[in-house]
Amino acid sequence: MSLEETRHSSYFSRRKLIKTGLIAAAGASGLGVAARLAQQYGLVPPDHGTLYGVGETLTYASHRLLTRHSLAREFSRSQISERPLPNETAPFSEEYKRHQVAGFSDWRLTVDGLVDRPGSFSLAELKSYPARRQITELACEEGWSYIAEWIGVPLSHVLNLVGTHPQARYVVYYSIQPDWWESIDMADAMHPQTFLTYGMNDTDLPSGNGGPLRLRVPRQLGYKSVKFLTHLTVTDNMKKFGKGLGSSSPEAGYAWYAGI
Amino acid sequence: MAGLGSVPVPTQTGVAASAVRSPSTVVAPRHTAVVRTTHWIITICFFALLITGIEILISHPRFYWGETGNVLTEPLFKLPIPSSRRLVPTGYGYVLPDQNGWSRALHFEAAWIAVLTSLVYAIFSLFSGHLRKNLLPARADLSWGSLSRAIRKNLRFERPGAAEAWSYNVLQRITYVFVILVLFPLVIWTGLALSPAFDSAFPITVTLLGGRQSARTLHFFVSLALLLFLLVHVIMVVRAGFRSRTKAMITGQTDTPTERT
Numbered sequence: 001m002s003l004e005e006t007r008h009s010s011y012f013s014r015r016k017l018i019k020t021g022l023i024a025a026a027g028a029s030g031l032g033v034a035a036r037l038a039q040q041y042g043l044v045p046p047d048h049g050t051l052y053g054v055g056e057t058l059t060y061a062s063h064r065l066l067t068r069h070s071l072a073r074e075f076s077r078s079q080i081s082e083r084p085l086p087n088e089t090a091p092f093s094e095e096y097k098r099h100q101v102a103g104f105s106d107w108r109l110t111v112d113g114l115v116d117r118p119g120s121f122s123l124a125e126l127k128s129y130p131a132r133r134q135i136t137e138l139a140c141e142e143g144w145s146y147i148a149e150w151i152g153v154p155l156s157h158v159l160n161l162v163g164t165h166p167q168a169r170y171v172v173y174y175s176i177q178p179d180w181w182e183s184i185d186m187a188d189a190m191h192p193q194t195f196l197t198y199g200m201n202d203t204d205l206p207s208g209n210g211g212p213l214r215l216r217v218p219r220q221l222g223y224k225s226v227k228f229l230t231h232l233t234v235t236d237n238m239k240k241f242g243k244g245l246g247s248s249s250p251e252a253g254y255a256w257y258a259g260i
Numbered sequence: 261m262a263g264l265g266s267v268p269v270p271t272q273t274g275v276a277a278s279a280v281r282s283p284s285t286v287v288a289p290r291h292t293a294v295v296r297t298t299h300w301i302i303t304i305c306f307f308a309l310l311i312t313g314i315e316i317l318i319s320h321p322r323f324y325w326g327e328t329g330n331v332l333t334e335p336l337f338k339l340p341i342p343s344s345r346r347l348v349p350t351g352y353g354y355v356l357p358d359q360n361g362w363s364r365a366l367h368f369e370a371a372w373i374a375v376l377t378s379l380v381y382a383i384f385s386l387f388s389g390h391l392r393k394n395l396l397p398a399r400a401d402l403s404w405g406s407l408s409r410a411i412r413k414n415l416r417f418e419r420p421g422a423a424e425a426w427s428y429n430v431l432q433r434i435t436y437v438f439v440i441l442v443l444f445p446l447v448i449w450t451g452l453a454l455s456p457a458f459d460s461a462f463p464i465t466v467t468l469l470g471g472r473q474s475a476r477t478l479h480f481f482v483s484l485a486l487l488l489f490l491l492v493h494v495i496m497v498v499r500a501g502f503r504s505r506t507k508a509m510i511t512g513q514t515d516t517p518t519e520r521t
Contacts, residue, residue: 052365072456
């Protein structure tokens, strides 16, 4: 007696064909609707068109849905790393060296783009605004990390001072070092822990850690915390900047969104 | 052993219905289409994750325990390999090319595909009975006597019997269940713990593991365990007959006599 399971293997009816076609059409239009909704709710990163865009988009979209308002972990004073690693190894530009010699007395942060009152801020002005402190971990994509107390003014404070337009979607920010620029979405820009950082562990922010001014984005990996900050631009469209991928990182093969 | 005739095979219970044989009658595949497809998708993802994981690791081949760790702190251990970053003192006089950009992107893309595929597999296994019938070991097989018999048989390098062409043996079942229910969830968990944004929403993901650097070290060891599984798995497949076992996982058919009466 055979125990074989009887099954019609090559049964291919019109009904099956129609059913498959309908499922495929529903799937395709479902994807289309999902893509439009994702675009509308700001769930698509500027570098979504690259080779790994699907993974980048899934990560960014899920993080935006799960973490829009969450706060990066803060630590106790006793957990501050004894020696915060000064990891800057690139040679400083001539322009930076000039500022270094002058004690950063005329360092300025320029703010422009989609704002009501474009302007430029000296370090003294930034320090005159209510200072905030956070003890957070700086984690590099390479794998290492350290904890420091970061002192500065929330980026949202300065953005509110200059008055961003309602259509603003990204804040682009530049280092004084050549070809080093990044951008973040408004969720990260207005986040209470995103600091224009000028101090660390009760001293001025050292050069090796990004001083005199560094943007701290503690919910993303270290490379989004651009050092030696001189310029912010508010925009509604990343296409106008560089190759349109959102920052210099994707142009070098790295992800624009670095929450992972 | 009474020979092939008495080999118990996993089949449907509809014995009477199969009395009539016709040319359209086909044998139920050794592995279902879902198992075969998910197996190979996850295989591809595994290799992508392994290669890119090694590339990422090369940028900092030092491991720590606790929350923080960097070249200024004492490592738990170092791998004796060169690094792709100037920052790391390795003792080698050269720096490897930096491959982290695409490696990270492919690592996460492969992780997404592997996790989504695993989800399909998990739902299928739960609802089709695959987990219960093919993966969970029978209670009788879990006795010490039966287990030690199976282990002895394995250590004597006995070739698997014909029954094993149709059903996983008890050691296989235990291993697969351990990989699926312990190692896979652990490697996902320790990986997610390395995401600062995910941790901001679910801090317990990383605090339960003892901190960021502990999570990274654990991610490395769980990956090693998965690599060990892969090596043993392939050795076992070769021992059992590479061609027939691989064919069964690709086409669903096996060379082992299907004439079972």
